[in-house]
Amino acid sequence: MAYWLFKSEPDEYSLEDLKAEKNSIGRWDGIRNYQARNIIRDHIKQGDGVLFYYSSCKNFGVAGTAEVVSAPYPDPLQFDPESKYCDPKSPTNNPRWLCVDIQYRQTNKNFIPLKEIKQNEALSDMVLVKQGRLSIQPVSKDEWETIMMLANDG
DNA sequence: GCCAACGTTGGC
DNA sequence: GCCAACGTTGGC
Numbered sequence: 001m002a003y004w005l006f007k008s009e010p011d012e013y014s015l016e017d018l019k020a021e022k023n024s025i026g027r028w029d030g031i032r033n034y035q036a037r038n039i040i041r042d043h044i045k046q047g048d049g050v051l052f053y054y055s056s057c058k059n060f061g062v063a064g065t066a067e068v069v070s071a072p073y074p075d076p077l078q079f080d081p082e083s084k085y086c087d088p089k090s091p092t093n094n095p096r097w098l099c100v101d102i103q104y105r106q107t108n109k110n111f112i113p114l115k116e117i118k119q120n121e122a123l124s125d126m127v128l129v130k131q132g133r134l135s136i137q138p139v140s141k142d143e144w145e146t147i148m149m150l151a152n153d154g
Numbered sequence: 155g156c157c158a159a160c161g162t163t164g165g166c
Numbered sequence: 167g168c169c170a171a172c173g174t175t176g177g178c
Contacts, residue, residue: 007164033162033173056164114165133163133172161174166167 003139004044005051005128006066006102015052015063015107024104029075030085031097036136040072040098043138050102051139051147053128061113062147070101108151122146 006028008014018026031037050066074095077085090096117123123146127137139147 009164035173060165131172132165132170135163156178158177159175161172163172164170166169 001047001049002043002045003049003051003141003144004039004068005053005062005126005137005139007053007055007135007137009056010054010063011057014054015066015104018052018066018102019104019107021104025069025101026103027099028102029077029099031075031099031135032085032087033135035134037096037098039136039138040100044068044072044100044136046071049105049139049144051144059111059113061111061115061117062108062151063111064107064151065105065148066102067105068100069103072098072100075099110151110153112147112150116150117147120146120150 013026018024031040046068048068050068051062052064052066054060054063075085075097077083078087078090078095078097079092080086085097087096114128117126118129123129123143126139126143127134
């Protein structure tokens, strides 16, 4: 089992939005970055853990957790002319963009601001700290456990 | 294949 | 609103 960090702008799609979906399962679509796509395609598996991270907002940080509940599959939005994620150049017989379904797990007892992550020695190697921009990132087991401790203590 | 110009992300 | 750190595009 592997762990990942998914970024979302809470105004667009929040952890509460995921929770409110049918069976608390939502489609993680709209990934239009090859690095993130490759991670989905080559590494993300059903049952993996997901840190739900809020970016580009007033309070940015880890809000809670979710679980990957599907295998990767073609993102339907790339073929939807109405969608801002439509990609007319994506070949229908070999879709360029993938997505997965995730299911709500928990909302942190303590919201973990990025500042707190940056201050924590055990989390200094997180991709989040080293390379800010990637929207889907690997998280090590140790990092996951440290985050869970911060999320649930106190 | 290079690289300049442009676009995006996302913390500050 | 700014801008650093990327990623993408397109002319050559």
